[in-house]
Amino acid sequence: MPKIRAATVAEHRQLQRAALLDAARVLLAEGGREALSFGALAARTGLARSSVYEYFRSKSALVEALCTVDLPLWAAEVEAGMTARDSAVERIEAYVRGQLSLATDPVHRAVVAVAEYELDDAARARIRAAHAGLTAMVVRTLEDLGHDRPGVAAALLQGVVEAAVRQTERVRGEDGTPGARPEAVEEIADTAVRFALDGLRPATGTAADPATGTAGGAGGPGAH
Template identity: 60%
Template sequence: MAEHRTMQRGALLDAARTLLSDGGTEALTFPALAERTGLARSSVYEYFRSRAAVVEELCAVDFPVWAAEIEAAMEHAGTPEGKVEAYVRRQLVLVGDQRHRAVVAISASELDAGAREKIRAAHGGLVAMIVAALEALRHEQPLMAAMLLQGVVDAAVRRIELGAEDPRAVADAAVAMALRGVRG
C-alpha cells in the first residue's frame, strides 16, 4: 500500500511538472492532475491539500536534484575559474529541463509564504555553492559577488527562455561576463 501511494504521489508530481512546463501555473489544477494521472479529483486531495502543497513538494524534490547536478559539475572543475564556469554553464544547460521550466512557472506565480521561502532557501543554497570558489579567487566580497553572479545567470536564463539568441552564445557571454567580473 505504501509503495502504491509513493508511486501515485510520483505520478502526480510528474503530471504537475508537465502541466507547469506546458501551461504555466494556470494549468496546474486538481482536475488537470486527476485527468493526467487517471485518478478521481477527490483522490488528488488525499495526496495534496492545495496547489501550494504541490508546489512545495516539487521544490522539495526537484531543487536538491538540480543543485546536486550543479555541484557535481563544479567538483569536476580543476580551478576556481573552472568552478565558476561550471556553475554558470550547468544552470544554463538545465534551462531546457522540465524541472527548470516547472520551477520558472512556479516562481512566476503567487505563492504562499511557505512555498516562497522554500524557493528562496533553495536559491540561497545555489549561491552558497559558489562562494568557496570566489574565496579561492581572493575576491574581496565573495558573498556579494556570488549573489551578483547568480544575477548574471538569472538574466541569461531569461534570454534563453525568450529564444531570441542561440543558447550556446548566451552561455558563452554569461561565462565571459562572470569570469571577468569575479577576476576584477
C-alpha cells in the first residue's frame, strides 16, 4: 500500500492531485503540448503511471482540471486590476493590459494552447462559464461608457485582445527566445488599448476623456 503523506486518505489524494497539476504546468511550460504525457507526469511526481490514471482518467480530464483551477484565478487577476481603477476608460485599459500580461506568461500560454487541442465543446463551455463574472464586469463598464449594445461591444473588445495576443505570439516567434521582448509587448499593448478606446484614430490624436469615454479634438469622435 502506498505511503500516506497526510493525516487522512482524502487529504493525501488532494496533495497528490495538486502535485500532478503542478507537474503538468511545468511540463507544458518547458516543452509544450507534446511534453505532457502520463509517463512524464509519473516520472515528475514519483508515482506509477497506473496511479496517475486514478486521479485523471485521460489527458483531456487532466487539461480540464488545469483550466478549471487556473483560468478563474487568472480571470480574478484581471478583474482585480479593473476594480482598482476609478474610471470606465481606465477599467477597459486594465482589462486589455491584464490579458496581454497573462499572454506572456509561459504557463498560461501553454495551458490555453493545450486546452484548444484537447478539450471538446462541452468542456470549453464549462470553462467559459467560470468567466461569467469577468464578462459581466466588462459589460457593466461598457454600459458606463454609453454603449447601447454592451454585449456586442464586449465581444468586439475581446476580439481586439485576442488579435493583440496573436501579435505577441508572432513577436515571440520572431525573437526566438522563451518570452517576447518586453518593449515589443508593451508596444502591442499600447496599440491595442488605443484601438479599443479610440477605434482607428491615429496615435497622435486626442486621447479619450476618462470621464465620458469619448474623444475630442481635431481627430474627431472616437469609435465606441
